[in-house]
Amino acid sequence: MKKLILLSILSLILMPSIVGEKFGDVNEDGSINIIDVVYLFKNRNLDYEVGDINCDNSINIIDVVYLFKHYDQMREPIVFAEHFKLEPHWDNGYCVVIDSEDNKFVLLEDGGTNPNIPDAKVINAPVGKIATIFYCPTVSTADILKDASCYDSIKGTTGYVIGYSPELTTRYNEGKIADIGKSSSINYETVLNISPDIVFLGDWSSHDTMEEQLVKNGLTVSRFYTYDEPTYMGRIEWIKFSAAFWGEDKYNKTENYFQDAWKARNDILRKVYAENDYPSVTLFSWSKYKDAPGVYGSAHYYNKMANNFKGEYVFNDIPGTSFQYLDKETFYERAMDSDVCIMRHYYSNEITTKEELFGNYSTANFDKFKSLQNGRFYITKPKYYVYEAIDPAGYMMDYAKMLHPELFGGDDDLKYHNKIQ
Template sequence: MKKVMALLMLAMIAFMPSISAQAIGDVNGDDSISIADVVYLFKNRDVGLDVGDLNCDNAVNVVDVVYLFKNYDTFRDPVVFAETFEMDPNWDKGYCYVKDSVGNEFVLLKEGATDPQIEGATVLTAPISSLACTQYSPVLSTADVLNNADVYDTIDGIGNWDTTNSAEIYSRYLNNETITVGGITDIDYDKVAILNPDVVFLGSWDDHDTAENKLRSELGIDVARFYTYDEKTYMGRIEWAKFVSAFWGDSNSDAIEEYFQDAWHKRNELIRTASTADDYPTVVYVMPVDYGGLTYYLYGSQNYNNKMITEFGGDNIFNDIPGSSSLIIDAETFYERAATADVVIYMGMEYYGIETRDDLLTYDPNLASFESLSNGKLYIPVPTYYIDEAKDPTNYMEDFARMIHPELYSGGDSSLTYFNKIE
């Protein structure tokens, strides 16, 4: 089983180009990625795993040389995981080009720089001076990563439910330095009109198609759309921070690139560690839904969380659910298939205040017969996990790795950051 899963993992990795670290692919450290790096790696295999182990199989060998030879052009691409936006940073020339999820194009132009005259692109001075958004991620999460007063100063409008998701934003909200502008389905256009921001960031909901049209045609306000929930990988989701930070200028873009590279390094490190495991435990990632009786919301095998499970050495028990779609199944079917899983990651409990074993069994008594509960490998998230997964990707990913293979890490799963172990 391990051999088959390892081959699947490596095949999956082979289709995931990378650009970070030194940057990854820049083996000779000359700040460029070219055939020279292939030659250098061929001649020098003692460069260290973090530099030379490009296929994450825990070794630096000729396979990495071949991998680099086939992919060095791709390694230079500015966007490498995210599939729902495009980006071409040219800050050395004074601008950055981005295209959002519905094709809106922007040139973020440094003050005094020459406009590259890209047809169809809206030109905004970077950093922008004002924005509004109707939900936490990725705009507010990126601001929290940057933790920069100048960045926070641009956030004039936020969603009704986002006032307490960021300590700094909450403080500014209480001091009337930022205001709420409605929610996902009930945008307060009058407030947005008063703010008159440089851009309003909207998501992927159908209601936001209507909102974009109204903001553009009636209020003359530019809109950028983000489809983070359509991204197929965790790294793709957090890479949206690059898109957002471009609106705040080159120095903030550089800071976010470092954040992203740190996450990419951590991901590769965790994959290498997983490759040393003796077996692949069966794992279930699930969210129960109570519609007058418990049913279970399961994600497709290509969902970003299930992909992380595979990358970090787990065998998703519901891997037969195709694509990144989701499926609701009845309790009997879920119990029959999930009861023997080695690991269960049981989401959604933050909505019910569930923290202990007794709380959990009161909510779902049938979990008492689950193997994962008896062996101490059933986990629930902390209430802020959906915020923290974008702010702190290195620890969020490590939690997944530790839940799947605690034996590979010092301290095992005894001190997770964003999940609680039910005992």
């Protein structure tokens, strides 16, 4: 699918400001301000990852103007995630965190100065005992940091989460971590026996009931709406939220990790910048129980990532981020002729061949799909969603290779997806 792109200085100035905390510090003095604008104006011979502010694969006056317009926003510590706020004051020994339900916490390190915020709950950092219901963001952040002290603080989580983390599995077998039940129904007695300093819950309606019950029993609850983030980088930025509860050192390490993911994302954008061939792409799942395809709205981070990487999501006219099932006729009308299909496979078996695909989804008529005939049909590997959280650079590169294999050395070495043969 071809698109004609008219780029002007004005359009680049008005493009959304989505930048990392250190991005824009072109003179590397530790701050972002008008001095950086002047520096960039005088020095254009910088590395792209430093000076290419608008990620158009060049450094010129447009980047200078863009930096001038947005350097105030670039100084903000949280610029991707929309469902939490974070105000680090580590120089004074504390950090303020506001979760997805506007619960406010002061994470106070030993010797730190308590800011005495009236509506904030003070929690000692690093936190001593945690119970959490999902893999992301708390356990995934521990798996990124691979620090024993982080794992030591996780005293309880659901059974499936324990299975996602090799370290937690080992600790569970050693009796160091409690299985608190399921994401939809926890064992309150087990949680109370842990006596956690904080319990992390997600955005399910059943979690509202859990919060009410836990608070009645005197426990502190925080809500994380990680999967409601409208961008992939926003979803990844929740590692900072979790790390803040473990103190400044862990927070700084996740900040560096996040910056690496941000740079990887920008490298992909630069690579595809001049590409005018937008492959049509269908991103979907298929329920065996409902015998129906399911898709997310165009504002979901999966589909936004495909669009940002110069693909054309075929259901861009479906608004929002919510998941919905489609009738087969509506789905086939667009999906069968799309250039690329990326299917999320939620089951534990791995699918690599057409025969396995047809055997697992015998009612789906995938044999008629253009993408399967052309070798552009991909399916996720088991537990892909775990790696989506802990290896964002690798996960984004999979998308880049599936959409533009000619630009990224082919699509035969994907990490978290299989190319159906």
